[in-house]
Amino acid sequence: MAAKSSDLKLLGRWFTPFVTRAKIALNIKGLEYENIEEDLDSKSDLLLRSNPVYKKVPVLIHGEKSICESSIIVEYIDEVWSNAPSILPQHAYDRAIARFWVSYFDEKLFACMKNILAGGEDEKQKKPHFEQLEEVFVRLEEAFNQCSDGKPFFGGNNVGFIDITFGSFLPFMRVIEELNGKKVLVGDKFPALANWAANFAADSIVSKTLPDIDKLVLFAKALQQKWAAAKVAAK
Numbered sequence: 001m002a003a004k005s006s007d008l009k010l011l012g013r014w015f016t017p018f019v020t021r022a023k024i025a026l027n028i029k030g031l032e033y034e035n036i037e038e039d040l041d042s043k044s045d046l047l048l049r050s051n052p053v054y055k056k057v058p059v060l061i062h063g064e065k066s067i068c069e070s071s072i073i074v075e076y077i078d079e080v081w082s083n084a085p086s087i088l089p090q091h092a093y094d095r096a097i098a099r100f101w102v103s104y105f106d107e108k109l110f111a112c113m114k115n116i117l118a119g120g121e122d123e124k125q126k127k128p129h130f131e132q133l134e135e136v137f138v139r140l141e142e143a144f145n146q147c148s149d150g151k152p153f154f155g156g157n158n159v160g161f162i163d164i165t166f167g168s169f170l171p172f173m174r175v176i177e178e179l180n181g182k183k184v185l186v187g188d189k190f191p192a193l194a195n196w197a198a199n200f201a202a203d204s205i206v207s208k209t210l211p212d213i214d215k216l217v218l219f220a221k222a223l224q225q226k227w228a229a230a231k232v233a234a235k
């Protein structure tokens, strides 16, 4: 099904990995869409009407219909525009495995990364979260070797569902590395993942969709200051 840009609107915010997921999926399918930047401190009526339950971005508006939650948006895009390249695997079991890892990223990986960022300069507070991050990477290194079958991506030769959802967190991973002065996704510990990350970032569609790291570092520093001020005010 072809889509005109007037048919598709994406309510988002440039820095969020959840929005990046939707953008990569739209770009993989070659779909034109209107990108609407939301002010999350003063949400638009359109966002509040389109996602009345969570009031979060991303929301994909297709014609008159709203689709919420980033992984559901990616699945929706893949189902509606089912032309190649496919984002989800062809076989039901492989799709189940991909959904398992996508939910793992949201449960575990996102929490670790958020806790590290929230830790600011406090090394003691951040230590257990860095340890958890390493555990997550150990699991994902294994998962990559099982899913990729010797190919460059979790999805095989092309960027797929796991690649999009995990890979959208990579810019924030780089920010964590930059702010903490150390590499976390390192080739000597996680050779398959480090290689995957390089392939993912170099993909022609992904590379033009990921947010700028320098801009993201500035954003993360401002966010840390905001969190620190809120903590002081709450004492």
Ligand SMILES: N[C@@H](CCC(=O)N[C@@H](CS)C(=O)NCC(=O)O)C(=O)O
Pocket (backbone or CB within 6 Å): 016, 017, 018, 040, 055, 056, 057, 058, 068, 069, 070, 071
């Ligand atoms: N589970 C959601 C998470 C989306 C999310 O957390 N969005 C954040 C930006 S990163 C948001 O809109 N926050 C606004 C708010 O919480 O008020 C998804 O996958 O789409």
